[in-house]
Amino acid sequence: MNRLTDKHIVIGITGGIAAYKSAELTRRLIEAGADVRIVMTHAATEFVTPLTFQALSGYPVYFDNSDDVESSGASAGMKHIELARWADAIIIAPASANTIAKLAHGRADNLLTTLCLASEAIKCFAPAMNRVMWDDPSTQANCKILIEKNWPQFGPASGSQACGETGEGRMLEVSDLLNRLEQCFKSGVLQGLNLVITAGPTYEAIDPVRFIGNRSSGRMGYAIANAAQEAGANVTLISGPSHLQKPESLTFVGVESAEQMQQAVLANIDNCHIYISTAAVSDYRVKSISAQKIKKTADNLTLQLTKNDDIISTVASHKARPYVVGFAAETENVIANAKEKLIRKNLDMIVANDVGSPSTETSSEQVDIGFNSEYNALHVFWTDASLKDTSQISGEQHFDVARKSQLATQLIALIAKQYNLNRSHNAKNTA
Numbered sequence: 261m262n263r264l265t266d267k268h269i270v271i272g273i274t275g276g277i278a279a280y281k282s283a284e285l286t287r288r289l290i291e292a293g294a295d296v297r298i299v300m301t302h303a304a305t306e307f308v309t310p311l312t313f314q315a316l317s318g319y320p321v322y323f324d325n326s327d328d329v330e331s332s333g334a335s336a337g338m339k340h341i342e343l344a345r346w347a348d349a350i351i352i353a354p355a356s357a358n359t360i361a362k363l364a365h366g367r368a369d370n371l372l373t374t375l376c377l378a379s380e381a382i383k384c385f386a387p388a389m390n391r392v393m394w395d396d397p398s399t400q401a402n403c404k405i406l407i408e409k410n411w412p413q414f415g416p417a418s419g420s421q422a423c424g425e426t427g428e429g430r431m432l433e434v435s436d437l438l439n440r441l442e443q444c445f446k447s448g449v450l451q452g453l454n455l456v457i458t459a460g461p462t463y464e465a466i467d468p469v470r471f472i473g474n475r476s477s478g479r480m481g482y483a484i485a486n487a488a489q490e491a492g493a494n495v496t497l498i499s500g501p502s503h504l505q506k507p508e509s510l511t512f513v514g515v516e517s518a519e520q521m522q523q524a525v526l527a528n529i530d531n532c533h534i535y536i537s538t539a540a541v542s543d544y545r546v547k548s549i550s551a552q553k554i555k556k557t558a559d560n561l562t563l564q565l566t567k568n569d570d571i572i573s574t575v576a577s578h579k580a581r582p583y584v585v586g587f588a589a590e591t592e593n594v595i596a597n598a599k600e601k602l603i604r605k606n607l608d609m610i611v612a613n614d615v616g617s618p619s620t621e622t623s624s625e626q627v628d629i630g631f632n633s634e635y636n637a638l639h640v641f642w643t644d645a646s647l648k649d650t651s652q653i654s655g656e657q658h659f660d661v662a663r664k665s666q667l668a669t670q671l672i673a674l675i676a677k678q679y680n681l682n683r684s685h686n687a688k689n690t691a
């Protein structure tokens with residue numbers, strides 16, 4: 261597992277001889293575990309055939325025959341907006357002087373430029389052109405505009421060029437492009453901070469073979485753990501039973517019951533800066549677990565349940581408490597119930613998700629959200645340490661339906677922002 265695993269990457273290919281290197285880029289990204297889609301400009305198709313990229317990526321190539329967005333979108337079978345939302349990152353490689361100029365000035369005259377304008381994904385570009393075109397002040401000015409718009413620029417390198425000249429303007433080699441792309445996913449907003457994240461369900465044993473559980477898959481919590489790592493945090497992930505692959509390079513603690521989860525959380529909370537409780541923890545456990553498998557004899561069977569401790573409230577009541585983020589899985593009165601939990605459990609932030617409406621419409625399809633789905637939609641509320649009355653909700657933000665991995669990145673950015681605001685307020689007060 262590396263930073264590109266499971267990432268949705270769009271490679272935008274523009275007209276230039278370096279387009280042949282993008283075939284290798286496609287292959288290497290797929291090898292790294294990324295999901296790749298290719299968008300080609302008309303000029304790019306004159307250098308390398310779309311079929312090459314279709315074969316390598318395993319998906320039809322999106323391109324425009326007429327530089328007309330509507331027809332290209334339709335022929336591609338996927339509108340530019342959907343592709344824009346699908347992408348975690350768009351890398352334009354090679355990026356021609358013409359496309360760089362268009363992107364710098366917000367032009368949207370073909371599928372690729374429209375897609376870039378419509379996407380909130382990471383966007384980066386690898387210039388490739390003749391050295392004189394590269395040196396031209398207008399090209400330099402356009403690159404500067406893109407960099408100021410937060411587009412990382414990869415290269416160019418210098419050396420012999422296809423046109424026979426020698427100088428700056430060659431596209432970077434594929435391994436350099438991959439390294440630079442990987443770096444883009446490292447935001448550093450949580451650099452050096454210790455995070456404890458819980459995920460998945462808990463199983464409360466009834467007897468040696470049966471348990472009370474819930475539908476949590478762990479996806480939301482694992483996505484948050486990945487996003488926190490990308491942000492530079494040291495992550496301890498405490499997970500109930502899940503079929504997901506354990507994320508690498510973090511501390512992983514597997515548990516089964518709520519009591520085990522509580523023990524694991526308390527054992528790891530001392531140096532923790534931020535605690536995120538995504539787990540669907542069982543509120544009750546069976547009072548006396550049968551030592552043997554319960555036989556089917558009586559028509560009715562009564563199980564006596566006893567309340568589990570509320571782990572997050574315990575963490576929030578610690579004297580040197582971390583910044584505490586809870587989740588609220590609700591089937592009705594989502595907002596009101598989440599706000600009530602934020603205050604009652606003395607949290608800093610709560611993330612509400614509606615697990616009652618099984619299906620939600622995106623621009624392209626009906627998707628399930630919440631439990632055991634790749635998608636979710638979040639409504640976040642937080643309190644503010646600088647207010648006298650910390651039981652007052654001071655801010656909120658809605659995140660529309662999206663893949664959990666995308667939501668996790670956005671949520672981590674918000675948590676980092678609020679954590680820093682809280683920390684600077686607390687530092688001022690103790691100074």
Ligand code: PMT
Nearest residue numbers: 476477478479480537538540541571572586587589631632
């Ligand atoms: O795992 P997925 O399939 O991806 O699904 C994700 C999710 C729907 C499980 C997740 O997004 C979510 O909403 N998790 C919290 C579910 C939940 O148990 O909510 P709650 O309203 O019951 O609990 C509120 C908060 O208290 C939660 O942060 C919970 O972790 C915490 N809690 C609850 C009970 C308990 N005994 N101890 C706790 O710490």
